Amino acid sequence: MMLEIYGRKNSNQVINVMWAVGEMGLEHMRHNVTGSFGGEDTEAFGKMNPNRLVPVIDDNGFVLWESYAIIRYLTRRYGYDSLWPGDPQQAAIADQWMEWTNSLVMPTFFPIFWQLVRTPKDQRDYDKVAEMANATGQLLQIAEKQLEGKTYITGDSLTFGDIPLGALMFKYYTLDIERPSLPNIEAWYARLQERQAYQEHCMGAFGTSPEEWLALEKAGA
Numbered sequence: 001m002m003l004e005i006y007g008r009k010n011s012n013q014v015i016n017v018m019w020a021v022g023e024m025g026l027e028h029m030r031h032n033v034t035g036s037f038g039g040e041d042t043e044a045f046g047k048m049n050p051n052r053l054v055p056v057i058d059d060n061g062f063v064l065w066e067s068y069a070i071i072r073y074l075t076r077r078y079g080y081d082s083l084w085p086g087d088p089q090q091a092a093i094a095d096q097w098m099e100w101t102n103s104l105v106m107p108t109f110f111p112i113f114w115q116l117v118r119t120p121k122d123q124r125d126y127d128k129v130a131e132m133a134n135a136t137g138q139l140l141q142i143a144e145k146q147l148e149g150k151t152y153i154t155g156d157s158l159t160f161g162d163i164p165l166g167a168l169m170f171k172y173y174t175l176d177i178e179r180p181s182l183p184n185i186e187a188w189y190a191r192l193q194e195r196q197a198y199q200e201h202c203m204g205a206f207g208t209s210p211e212e213w214l215a216l217e218k219a220g221a
């Protein structure tokens with residue numbers, strides 16, 4: 001038995017988990033579920049996750065859903081003293097940035113992705129895109145300050161605190177939106193792009209329309 005991960009690789013929450021798995025070099029098997037692959041309606045999947053959402057993991061019989069809980073579990077178990085800082089206060093700071101990304105950045109930034117990728121061009125609200133891009137830029141000033149003089153979000157090495165925000169940076173810097181100058185974030189993003197696991201899991205092409213998105217998903221992008 002090995003670690004099994006259920007979720008299509010273009011799902012944002014699956015991307016976060018896969019990046020962590022890749023950084024730790026965990027032997028695993030991933031199964032495509034949801035999106036054009038379907039599979040979330042089966043009895044077996046409903047037993048694993050009654051919400052019928054991805055990601056879900058099965059770690060030798062231990063089943064867990066909710067991507068942040070999964071990342072915390074995997075890094076604490078398999079990445080202790082590296083992706084999961086051994087010092088409890090450092091771990092708490094990593095957790096703080098993960099939660100911050102979830103509670104403030106996701107609801108501000110992700111609607112832009114839905115507008116510019118998952119919504120047909122003639123139905124897009126470009127005023128909303130501009131407004132949310134401006135709000136995202138302001139929010140990122142907070143991470144910009146945190147990254148001053150640091151290599152990664154909590155200090156010298158990558159931790160789980162880098163994962164949710166770091167994974168979003170590929171979308172943030174690929175989408176056609178206005179961005180303020182954020183030198184510390186740009187340098188951090190450049191460092192992330194040098195990491196093999198980031199390239200493999202976070203930099204998948206997502207297209208500029210629902211049709212392109214679907215074609216890339218089917219092609220296994």
Ligand SMILES: N[C@@H](CCC(=O)N[C@@H](CS)C(=O)NCC(=O)O)C(=O)O
Pocket residue numbers: 011012013014034035052053054055065066067068
């Ligand atoms: N809070 C949950 C959210 C899970 C979620 O909404 N997953 C999405 C993909 S990112 C999903 O399964 N959507 C159904 C679908 O893609 O068909 C988590 O972080 O795991």
